[in-house]
Amino acid sequence: MQIVLASTSPYRREIVERLGLPVTAVAPVCDETPLAGETALDTAxxxxxxxxxxxxxxxxxxLIIGGDQVALLDGQQIGKPGSFENGVAMLKWMSGRTVVFHSALALYNSKSGHIQEDVGITRVTLRQLTEQQIRNYLTREPDALNCAGSAKSETLGGALLQKVEADDPNALIGVPLFALVSMLQNEGVEIL
Known part of the structure; x- marks a missing residue:
């Protein structure tokens, strides 16, 4: 069966392609607005x-792979900032603190209607950052404004981080790869 990644993120695609399987990446059609009263885990x-x-x-x-990531701090969901100044404010709030990232994964077999889901939890402690460091980072890494909390760990954003705790290091980048391997095998896809 064809494997489709419902994402235009080059980072998510790179993670999935590590498995050596042909993948077609396509933009999904989805309103990403959290629902009132919804937990970060439920939103993701x-x-x-x-x-x-x-x-x-x-x-x-x-087999269609969907993913989403929601960050949580002080009981509040942290989404994509949408602007430079919002990104600065988010990173100032997160500075020196531990943020919990919920990286949800869904594998949908569109032929059978079978769906599998998993969530990778990653705890990320940011360094204590000055406002100038934050502004420098966002100026040099403008794509970070498209990431939850403006924290894009896979490039310069690694300099923001002090500690990362996760069962699957790929989850922070947006794809719990270990769970994806199991899901694909459950659908009869041979990885090895």
Whole structure:
């Protein structure tokens, strides 16, 4: 079966391609607005599922991978900042603190209607950052404004981090790869 990644993120695609399988990346159709009263975990799972299922009509016989990540600090969801100044404010708030990232994964078999879901939890402690360091980072890493909390660990954002705790280091970049391998094997895809 064709494997489709419901994402335009080059980082998510790179993680999935590590498995050596042909992958088609396509933008999902999904409103990413959290629902009132929804937990970070529930938001991440709902959006991962929605992204995967949004491509089912276009790819009726495929394994479709959806993913979403929601960061949480002080009981508040941290989304994508949308602007430079919002990114500065978010990183100032997160500076020196531990943020919990919920990286949800959904694998939808559009032929059978079977869906599998998993969430990778990553605890990230940021260094104590000055406002000038934050501004320098966001100026040099403008793509970070498209990431939860403006924290893009896979490039210069690694300099923001003091400590990362996770069962799967890939989850922070957006794809719990260990869980994806199990899900694909459950669908009969041979990885090794």
């Amino acid at each position: 799972v709902r959006l991962a599922r929605s992204k995967a299922m949004s491509l089912a009509e276009r790819f009726p016989e495929a």
